[in-house]
Amino acid sequence: MSDVVKLTDMRLKEFTAEVERRSGQRIxxxxxxxxxxxxxxxxxxxxxxxxxxxRLIQLxxxxxxxxxxxxWICAACxxxxxxxxxEVEIAHVMDTLRIMALEAGYTDSERETxxxxxxxxxxxxxxxxxxxxxxxxxxxxxxxxxxxxxxxGLQLFARGKLPMLPEKxxxxxxxxxxxxxxxxxxxxxxxxxxxxxETQHS
Amino acid sequence: xxTHMKHNTVEVTNTMSGINLKFxxxxxxxxxxxxxEYGMSTKALCNLLxxxxxxxxxxxxxxxxxxxxxxxxxxxxxGARNLALAAKLKMPILTVCAACFNRLKFAAHELKHNSAVxxxxxxxxxxxxxxxxxxxxxxxxxxxxxxLHDIYGVERIKGMVxxxxxxxKVACYYGCLLxxxxxxxQFDDPENPQLMDRLIEAIGAETVDxxxxxxxxxxxxxxxxxxxxxxxxxxxxxxAKARGAQVICVACPxxxxxxxxxxxxxxxxAGQKHDMPIVYFTxxxxxxxxxxxxxxxxxxxxxxxxxxxxxxxxxxx
Numbered sequence: 001m002s003d004v005v006k007l008t009d010m011r012l013k014e015f016t017a018e019v020e021r022r023s024g025q026r027i028x029x030x031x032x033x034x035x036x037x038x039x040x041x042x043x044x045x046x047x048x049x050x051x052x053x054x055r056l057i058q059l060x061x062x063x064x065x066x067x068x069x070x071x072w073i074c075a076a077c078x079x080x081x082x083x084x085x086x087e088v089e090i091a092h093v094m095d096t097l098r099i100m101a102l103e104a105g106y107t108d109s110e111r112e113t114x115x116x117x118x119x120x121x122x123x124x125x126x127x128x129x130x131x132x133x134x135x136x137x138x139x140x141x142x143x144x145x146x147x148x149x150x151x152x153g154l155q156l157f158a159r160g161k162l163p164m165l166p167e168k169x170x171x172x173x174x175x176x177x178x179x180x181x182x183x184x185x186x187x188x189x190x191x192x193x194x195x196x197x198e199t200q201h202s
Numbered sequence: 203x204x205t206h207m208k209h210n211t212v213e214v215t216n217t218m219s220g221i222n223l224k225f226x227x228x229x230x231x232x233x234x235x236x237x238x239e240y241g242m243s244t245k246a247l248c249n250l251l252x253x254x255x256x257x258x259x260x261x262x263x264x265x266x267x268x269x270x271x272x273x274x275x276x277x278x279x280x281g282a283r284n285l286a287l288a289a290k291l292k293m294p295i296l297t298v299c300a301a302c303f304n305r306l307k308f309a310a311h312e313l314k315h316n317s318a319v320x321x322x323x324x325x326x327x328x329x330x331x332x333x334x335x336x337x338x339x340x341x342x343x344x345x346x347x348x349x350l351h352d353i354y355g356v357e358r359i360k361g362m363v364x365x366x367x368x369x370x371k372v373a374c375y376y377g378c379l380l381x382x383x384x385x386x387x388q389f390d391d392p393e394n395p396q397l398m399d400r401l402i403e404a405i406g407a408e409t410v411d412x413x414x415x416x417x418x419x420x421x422x423x424x425x426x427x428x429x430x431x432x433x434x435x436x437x438x439x440x441x442a443k444a445r446g447a448q449v450i451c452v453a454c455p456x457x458x459x460x461x462x463x464x465x466x467x468x469x470x471x472a473g474q475k476h477d478m479p480i481v482y483f484t485x486x487x488x489x490x491x492x493x494x495x496x497x498x499x500x501x502x503x504x505x506x507x508x509x510x511x512x513x514x515x516x517x518x519x
Binding site (some may be wrong): 004036041042044045073075076077078079081082089091094095099100110112113115116117118120121124128129130131132133135136139143152155156159160161162163168170171174175178179181182183185186 | 270
C-alpha cells in the first residue's frame with residue numbers, strides 16, 4: 001500500500017468517481033463503521049477487509065484496490081449489502097471492481113478464481129446451460145491440475161450425478177450471436193447501473 | 203371455487219382433494235447433475251401435493267454468481283431470456299434452486315426498476331422471443347418453500363403426513379441467496395428466517411436454533427479455493443452439531459455440494475469426522491408424505507442420511 005497519499009491530487013478522485021458511477025453506489029457515504037468486515041464470511045482470507053476497500057476507494061487508491069485479492073475472495077453472499085447502515089451495496093461494488101480489475105489486467109492476486117469465474121461464464125455462453133463435468137475438467141486443465149478431484153468425480157459419477165452428455169436446447173446458435181451483441185452493449189457504455197436502483201431511496 | 207387471475211399471480215383452484223397449483227417450472231442446471239436428487243424429490247413432492255409443474259421449454263442458465271461477478275449486462279440478459287420464455291406459459295415461475303430463484307428475481311427487479319438496463323435489453327428483441335421488455339419485470343418468481351408455506355399452508359401439509367419425523371433434530375440452513383439482498387428477495391427475515399423451520403416442524407421433526415442458518419458456505423469458491431470452503435463448512439457443521447442437530451436441511455444445490463461433497467475436506471482440515479448428513483427439504487417432506495427412499499434419491503449423498511432417518515421413520519426402499 002502507498003505510504004503517503006496526497007489528498008489534493010485530483011487524479012485520485014477520478015477512480016472514486018468511476019467506481020461510484022459504474023456501480024451506481026454512493027461509496028462516499030461510507031463512514032467506516034466496519035459492519036461489512038465483521039460480518040464478512042470470507043474476510044479471514046482477504047488481504048484487505050471490505051471496509052478498508054471502501055476507504056481506499058474514497059481515497060482514490062486504484063491499484064491498491066484493484067490488485068487486492070479481496071475482490072476475488074468475496075463470495076457474493078450479500079451480507080455486507082444487507083447490513084450496511086448507509087445502504088451501500090458493497091457486494092455490488094465488488095462486482096464493479098472485479099470488472100475493472102479484469103479490464104486493467106490485474107488478475108495475479110487470485111488466478112484460480114479468475115479462471116473459474118471466466119470458465120463458468122464461457123460454458124454458459126457456449127452451451128446455454130452449464131455442463132458441470134466439462135466445466136470442472138476444462139478448469140482443471142487450464143490451471144494445470146487435470147487430475148484434481150478425480151476421485152471425487154468418480155464418486156459423483158457412481159451416484160448418477162455426473163451426466164455424460166450436455167442437455168440440448170433450441171436456438172443456441174442464435175443465442176451465441178446475441179451474446180456478442182450483449183458484449184458490445186457492455187463495451188459501449190462500460191457501465192451497468194447508470195441510474196442504479198431507482199427505488200433505493202424512494 | 204375457482205379463481206382465475208392474471209399470469210403473474212398464482213392460480214389457486216380448490217378441488218375435491220384439496221388445492222391445485224400449476225407453475226412454469228425452472229429446474230436450473232444443477233438439477234440434472236450434482237443436485238439430481240433435488241430434482242427427483244421436487245417432482246415426487248409436487249406429485250404428492252398435486253402441484254403441477256410445466257417445465258419452461260429451452261430455459262437457459264440463470265448465470266448463478268459468476269455471471270454477475272464479472273459481467274454487467276450478461277446476467278440480466280440471461281434472466282430476461284428465461285422470464286420471456288416463462289411469460290409464454292402464462293403462469294408464475296417456480297424454482298427450487300436458491301441461486302436460480304435469486305437471479306430470476308434479481309433480473310425481474312432490475313427490469314422493473316432500472317430504466318437504463320431496460321433500455322439496453324430492449325435493443326435485443328431476438329433475446330425476448332416476441333415478448334415486450336415491459337412485461338418481464340412483473341413476472342412472479344416463487345420458491346417452492348414459500349409456495350408450501352404461504353399458499354399451500356403448513357396446516358394442510360401437517361394433515362397429509364403419513365410418516366412423522368418425530369424424534370429427528372434438524373438444522374434448517376437457508377444460506378445466502380434465498381434471503382439476500384432482502385430488498386430484492388423479500389423472503390422471510392434475512393437474519394433469522396423461520397419459513398423452512400415451520401415446514402420441517404409440520405412433518406413432526408424438531409428444528410434447532412443455531413447461529414449459521416444464513417451464513418455463507420463459500421459458494422463457488424469450491425471450484426478454485428476449496429480449502430477456504432472447507433474452513434466455512436467446518437464452522438457450519440460444528441455449530442449444527444453443537445446444537446444437537448442430526449441432519450442439516452438445505453434449499454440450495456451449491457450449499458449441498460459444499461456441505462456434503464466437500465465435508466471430507468472439512469474433516470481433513472479440522473482433524474475430526476463431522477459425519478453430518480445433508481438433505482434437501484424436499485426429500486424430508488416427500489418422505490414424510492409417503493415417498494420412498496428411491497423416489498427422493500436419498501441414496502445419492504456422500505454422507506449417508508439413511509441410518510439417522512430410518513431410526514425415526516419406517517422408510518421403504
